[in-house]
Structure formats: structure tokens, C-alpha cells
Amino acid sequence: MGNAVINKEGMYSDESREIKIGSEYMSVTQFRDDLYNKFNKQISLMLDAKKPRASFTDKGRLEPRRAYRYKFSDQLFKKNQSIPTGDTTVIFMIDGSGSMNSNYRIEKCSAICSAFAKSVNDVTKNQIKFEVFVKSAPALQDDNYGGSFVTLTKVLSNVGLRTQHNDFDKILKLNTSCPFREDDSEYNEHSFTSEFAVLPALRKYMAKKLTTKNAIVVNLTDGEAYCNLGGEYKSFGNKENGAMRTKYLSNVPHVTVIVGDGIRDEEAKQAYGQDRVTIEDENFVPKLFSMFMKMLESQYE
DSSP: OOOEEEOGGGGBOSSOOEEEETTEEEEHHHHHHHHHHHHHHHHHHHHHHHSOEEEEESSSEEOGGGGGGTTTOSOOEEEEEOOOGGGEEEEEEEEOSGGGGSTTHHHHHHHHHHHHHHHHHHHHSSOSEEEEEEEEEESSOBGGGTBBOOEEEEEEEOSSSOGGGOOTTGGGGBOSBOSEEETTOSSOOBEEBOGGGGHHHHHHHHHHHOOSSEEEEEEEEEEOOBEEEBTTTEEEOHHHHHHHHHHHHTTSOEEEEEEEEESOHHHHHHHHOSOEEETTSTTHHHHHHHHHHHHHHHHTO
């Protein structure tokens, strides 16, 4: 086993890239900007939902204009309710495995996260917190990490003052190299598919670093979990993936965005649960934000 050396800059490419959407080619930046405009509208709707909404109950502040209803109803008291989106962090986890290099999958995922970050910055003045991580299962072993291991790497965030984590354009250059290389190599290793094997690390991070009361986890992936853990090549697949989701996300609202066709629907249901949406769906954006709103509302019921 060699020694693994951290090299986060190896996760990014220098060249500008084009992607194919339908039958058209465009730059990753153009695709991000198109998503950004769509996200702006949806985030504005989220903010509108946050505005206080009047409801009537049998206790609270008397609403004089409803007093005449006393003989028919006891709902005479007015109460304003709102959904405080500023108390929620949206956590994105991008699949950094080698298969994400095909059919522009890693580019689409990075564009989604970049567009969300720009919209949150421009529309809400960062009222909504977000964190973006890349999931990796390096194709190497190191005794210092217990043999085969998985890792989470933060690549974008509006939490704290670390400006290097707030670069909307740099994330568009993500490739499928993991943040590690062998100490005698100049190139980063590629990654297997770690998926929810990273959840213990994520929950520890949330417990120590999360600055909001609530969180929503957005998992972006092209399919099945496939990696090894430890020094004895213990495999981690869809069955284990579903078990980890149940154990670590049962009380955390989460949605999985499927990019590509690398997993069948029944397998996706077992691994990722009911709340899934595919980026190829023409209604992808409104569906995703509809899920966000339901999750926000459930946290304040």
C-alpha cells in the first residue's frame, strides 16, 4: 500500500468544457445560467411562502371581524404563520465516481449546485445556507486510512468566511478525480462510487459544523453504489446503501437527483427511497423545488 497524499486542486480541470443538452451543445456556464434563471423564479416562490400567512384558531389574538361567527364557530382568533427558510441548510452531495465522467454527468451536477448558489446569493442575499460536497471512494489503499476508504470534500459553501468555498465558476470545472494521489504520482486517483457510505462522516460534520437548526440533503448521482471499505475488501453496494440511508437519514429530509440511466427504478427505490427526481425530466426544476417546499413545511409543522 502506498501513501495517499491530499491534492484538492487535482479535482478540477483547466480547460473549458461543452455539454450536450438534448440535441444542442452549450458551455457548462451557459447551462448553469439557464438553470440559474429557472432557480431564481422558484426561490422567489419559496420566499413568498416564508411571508406570514394568516390562519384562524380557537385561541390567540381576537379578530373582531370574525366575532359575528361566534355562534357557528370558535375559530375567532388570528395567528400569523411563516416558514423560516433561513433556519435550514441545503447540503448537496455530488457523486465523484468515474462513471460520472460520461454523458456530461459531473458537469450537469456541478451546474445545478452553481446555479443554486448564485440564486441564493442574488435572490436571498444568502438567507438560505448551503454546503456542497463531493463523495469519493479513492481507487487506492492506505493503512493510515484503514485500507480502502471513502471521503467527503467541500467544494462550495456560503457558510463562514472562507471565500475559496464561494466560487460559483470554479465548481463548474469539477472532474471525476478524487482529492488523493499516490505520493509518487503527479496525478490524482479516480474514484469508485461511495454513495451513502459517506453518511457517518456527514452526520458528524452536521453535528459539529451545522449553523442552522434544520437541514435538507440533496444527493446527486448516476446510479448504484460500488466501492470497498477497510483492509479486507468489504464491498459496499445498493443493499448497504439503503441500510445506511435508513440509519443516518431517517430523520433528515432528503432527495436524490438521478443523472443518467445507470440504475433501474426498483434499485433506485431501494437505495435512495421515494423522493427522487431525474434531471432528464422536463419538469425537473419545479419538481425539485416542490420537494424542497414540502420538506421545509414538514420541519415546522
